[in-house]
Amino acid sequence: MKAAVLLAEPEPSTREFLQRHLADDGFDVLGAEAEREALELAERLKPSLVLSSPDLCRRLREGEPGRSWDREVPVIVLGGTEADTVDRVRAFDRGCDDYVPRPFHYDELLARIRAVLRRTSPSLRDRLEAGSIAVDLVTRRATVRGRALTLPAKEYDLLAKLATEPERVFTKEQLLREVWGYLSLGRTRTLDSHASRLRRKLRQAGAGPCVVNIWGVGYRLLGE
Amino acid sequence: MKAAVLLAEPEPSTREFLQRHLADDGFDVLGAEAEREALELAERLKPSLVLSSPDLCRRLREGEPGRSWDREVPVIVLGGTEADTVDRVRAFDRGCDDYVPRPFHYDELLARIRAVLRRTSPSLRDRLEAGSIAVDLVTRRATVRGRALTLPAKEYDLLAKLATEPERVFTKEQLLREVWGYLSLGRTRTLDSHASRLRRKLRQAGAGPCVVNIWGVGYRLLGE
DNA sequence: GATTCGCGGCAAAGGACATCTAGCCGACGC
DNA sequence: GCGTCGGCTAGATGTCCTTTGCCGCGAATC
Numbered sequence: 001m002k003a004a005v006l007l008a009e010p011e012p013s014t015r016e017f018l019q020r021h022l023a024d025d026g027f028d029v030l031g032a033e034a035e036r037e038a039l040e041l042a043e044r045l046k047p048s049l050v051l052s053s054p055d056l057c058r059r060l061r062e063g064e065p066g067r068s069w070d071r072e073v074p075v076i077v078l079g080g081t082e083a084d085t086v087d088r089v090r091a092f093d094r095g096c097d098d099y100v101p102r103p104f105h106y107d108e109l110l111a112r113i114r115a116v117l118r119r120t121s122p123s124l125r126d127r128l129e130a131g132s133i134a135v136d137l138v139t140r141r142a143t144v145r146g147r148a149l150t151l152p153a154k155e156y157d158l159l160a161k162l163a164t165e166p167e168r169v170f171t172k173e174q175l176l177r178e179v180w181g182y183l184s185l186g187r188t189r190t191l192d193s194h195a196s197r198l199r200r201k202l203r204q205a206g207a208g209p210c211v212v213n214i215w216g217v218g219y220r221l222l223g224e
Numbered sequence: 225m226k227a228a229v230l231l232a233e234p235e236p237s238t239r240e241f242l243q244r245h246l247a248d249d250g251f252d253v254l255g256a257e258a259e260r261e262a263l264e265l266a267e268r269l270k271p272s273l274v275l276s277s278p279d280l281c282r283r284l285r286e287g288e289p290g291r292s293w294d295r296e297v298p299v300i301v302l303g304g305t306e307a308d309t310v311d312r313v314r315a316f317d318r319g320c321d322d323y324v325p326r327p328f329h330y331d332e333l334l335a336r337i338r339a340v341l342r343r344t345s346p347s348l349r350d351r352l353e354a355g356s357i358a359v360d361l362v363t364r365r366a367t368v369r370g371r372a373l374t375l376p377a378k379e380y381d382l383l384a385k386l387a388t389e390p391e392r393v394f395t396k397e398q399l400l401r402e403v404w405g406y407l408s409l410g411r412t413r414t415l416d417s418h419a420s421r422l423r424r425k426l427r428q429a430g431a432g433p434c435v436v437n438i439w440g441v442g443y444r445l446l447g448e
Numbered sequence: 449g450a451t452t453c454g455c456g457g458c459a460a461a462g463g464a465c466a467t468c469t470a471g472c473c474g475a476c477g478c
Numbered sequence: 479g480c481g482t483c484g485g486c487t488a489g490a491t492g493t494c495c496t497t498t499g500c501c502g503c504g505a506a507t508c
Contacts, residue, residue, distance in 0.1 A: 074343070085329040092335035097343065098322065105309040111316035119298070119321065119343040152455055167363045189495090190457055196496055213495065214364060215466070216377040376466055413484090414468055420486055437484065439476065452507075461498085468491075475484075 003117055004028040006047040008038035008056050009078065018051070021106055022113075035059065042073060048121045049113060050075045054083075054091045061095040074120040076100060076112060130166035131224045132207050135159060144205035154179070155198045158191075159221075162211065166223035169214050195219055227341055228252040230271040232262035232280050233302065242275070245330055246337075259283065266297060272345050273337060274299045278307075278315045285319040298344040300324060300336060354390035354445050356431050359383060368429040378403070379422045382415075383445075386435065390447035393438050419443055 005027045009015040015031055022029045030047060032038035035056050042050055042060060050060060050073055057075045077091045079101040088099045097116045100109055128135040132145045135156075142149045142159055151159065157179045162170060172191055176182040180190070199211040210222045229251045233239040239255055246253045254271060256262035259280050266274055266284060274284060274297055281299045301315045303325040312323045321340045324333055350361040356369045359380075366373045366383055375383065381403045386394060396415055400406040404414065423435045434446045 085332050089331050089335045092332075092339050095342075097339055098336075107313050108309050108316075111313045112322075115316050115321055116343075118319075119340075154456065165362075167365075169362070169364045188457080189459075192495065193457075193497090196498095199496090214377070215494070217364065220363065378467070412468080413470080416484060417468070417486085420484090424486090440483070450508090452505100454503105454505085456501105456503085458501085459499090462496085464493105464495080466491105466493080468489105470487100470489090472487090473485085475482100477482085478480090 002026060002028045003048040003121060004030060004045065005113070006030045006032060006038060006041055006045070006050045006052075008032045008035070008050060008052040010034075010053070018106075018109075021110075025110060047073065049073070049117060051078060051113075053077065054079060054087065054094075054096075057091060057096045058094045074116050076109075076116060078102060078104070128160065128163040130163050130221050131210060133159075133163065133202065133210060133221075135163045144202060144207045147205055149201060149205050151198070151201065154194055155201070158194055159198055159211075162219060162221035166221050169218055169220045171218040173218075175218060191219075226250060226252045227272040227345060228254060228269065229337070230254045230256060230262060230266055230269070230274045230276075232256045232259070232274060232276040234258075234277070242330075242333075245334075249334060271297065273297070273341060275302060275337075277301065278303065278311065278318075278320075281315060281320045282318045298340050300333075300340060302326060302328070352384065352387040354387050354447050355434060357383075357387065357426065357434060357445075359387045368426060368431045371429055373425060373429050375422070375425065378418055379425070382418055383422055383435075386443060386445035390445050393442055393444045395442040397442075399442060415443075 003026075005022055007015060007018055007022070007029055009018060009031070010033060012033075015033070019029050019031050030041055030045065032041055038050070038052065038056055039059060041047070050057075052060065052075055054077050057077050060073065060075060072095065074097045075095070076098045077096045077100070079087060079091070079099055081102050083099075083101050088101075091099050097120070098112050100112060126136065126138045128137065134143045134146075136142070137160065140156055142151055142156060158175065161175060161179050176188070176191055182188075195211055195213070202210055208222075212220050212222060214220060227250075229246055231239060231242055231246070231253055233242065233255070234257060236257075239257070243253050243255050254265055254269065256265055262274075262276065262280055263283060265271070274281075276284065276299055278301050281301050284297065284299060296319065298321045299319070300322045301320045301324070303311065303315070303323055305326050307325055312325075315323050321344070322336050324336060352359040352361065358367045358370075360366070361384065364380055366375055366380060382399065385399065385403050399415055400412070406412075419435055419437070426434055432446075436444050436446060438444060
């Protein structure tokens with residue numbers, strides 16, 4: 001899957017330059033001119049990465065708390081020409097992942113983008129592991145201690161989601177939204193039901209207790 | 225818990241400078257002079273981060289496949305004085321997470337270290353601490369001196385609330401409102417009951433007196 | 449195009465366990 | 479010394495999770 005990069009660059013020629021090159025290098029690029037537009041796109045499309053000005057970075061982070069259970073979108077700040085150390089440190093304090101001052105070499109920016117994505121986009125990895133469980137995102141196969149496991153789509157998706165970050169507690173809302181695509185959750189038992197079947201299959205395959213319910217919150221996959 | 229930083233810096237004065245400053249800023253610093261030593265330490269102690277030369281970074285990554293099940297240790301490369309774009313890109317290709325050319329400002333290096341750790345050490349992220357107690361908001365786990373503690377939802381929520389601001393006194397109204405969602409409080413002993421059980425578990429886990437009642441007002445979590 | 453099979457969604461029963469309440473007793477304030 | 483408040487325990491209550499089974503739909507097969 002391609003990584004989606006939101007490019008919030010006001011300056012037209014730079015924007016077009018980056019848009020073209022990043023597309024050539026295999027990214028889905030979303031260009032945005034105004035801040036308003038960029039914030040909206042970031043919220044709606046959940047890009048894998050945002051390239052932004054220092055100020056927009058701050059506003060992206062401010063907007064987060066409302067959905068703080070989500071992983072924060074990574075941001076690389078394209079700094080001003082005259083930015084000094086103080087400006088850089090400030091940008092990092094506001095939560096950016098990297099700071100690239102202008103003028104920049106495209107090659108280095110690309111390398112830094114890839115470095116950030118390596119860390120922040122588990123979905124771009126092709127293999128997830130948690131204890132004795134391994135999930136191959138390319139072939140959509142799950143294995144327990146190397147033993148293959150046949151899982152229907154939804155059960156696989158659920159397992160893959162949980163495995164993106166073992167130990168982390170995912171809320172039911174999160175899972176229903178991101179695995180099922182439910183926007184509002186009437187109270188449904190669908191998730192419980194699938195978690196149950198997934199758990200049974202994992203247990204039969206020889207995995208210990210791994211899909212764990214957190215009372216009143218959601219589920220977690222144990223890492224060991 | 226402190227983050228452990230492996231500092232592989234051959235130049236003595238720089239090494240001592242960084243060692244001192246990083247320790248002041250709350251890191252466990254492991255200094256290493258020779259590459260051989262650094263590789264060994266990285267393998268054995270699994271630090272949260274490595275500061276290294278470009279060459280050592282390569283060797284760290286080469287050594288990885290053997291324990292590929294582990295998350296790769298993040299590396300920040302301290303580049304040479306004369307490094308150009310090509311050198312930087314090469315370092316990123318070899319899998320480093322950031323590249324800081326010399327001469328560098330310590331403040332910026334520190335900011336970059338923190339930015340990398342934010343992404344790579346989930347256990348250091350979104351974490352509240354008060355004395356020997358640590359609360360991980362992502363995994364919903366509480367620990368006393370590193371020893372895990374299994375807490376039911378409400379006890380965990382209560383502890384997390386108190387830990388948002390150690391030493392601060394939270395009134396009972398506040399706690400019942402913000403943890404339980406009670407709007408009006410008939411006199412209920414629910415809070416006392418939970419505080420009691422939470423206190424017992426913390427004591428059993430080896431924490432000193434920490435959940436303290438303020439007579440006629442509410443509760444506080446001690447900071448030390 | 450009809451049939452079969454499997455999957456996804458849903459509902460109900462059952463059980464587990466956190467939560468709440470009640471009560472006793474000790475501690476603190478006055 | 480009295481009244482109030484808090485610590486603690488045990489039992490009742492209720493909620494939530496798990497399990498199981500069924501139904502409808504879609505895909506694959508014939």
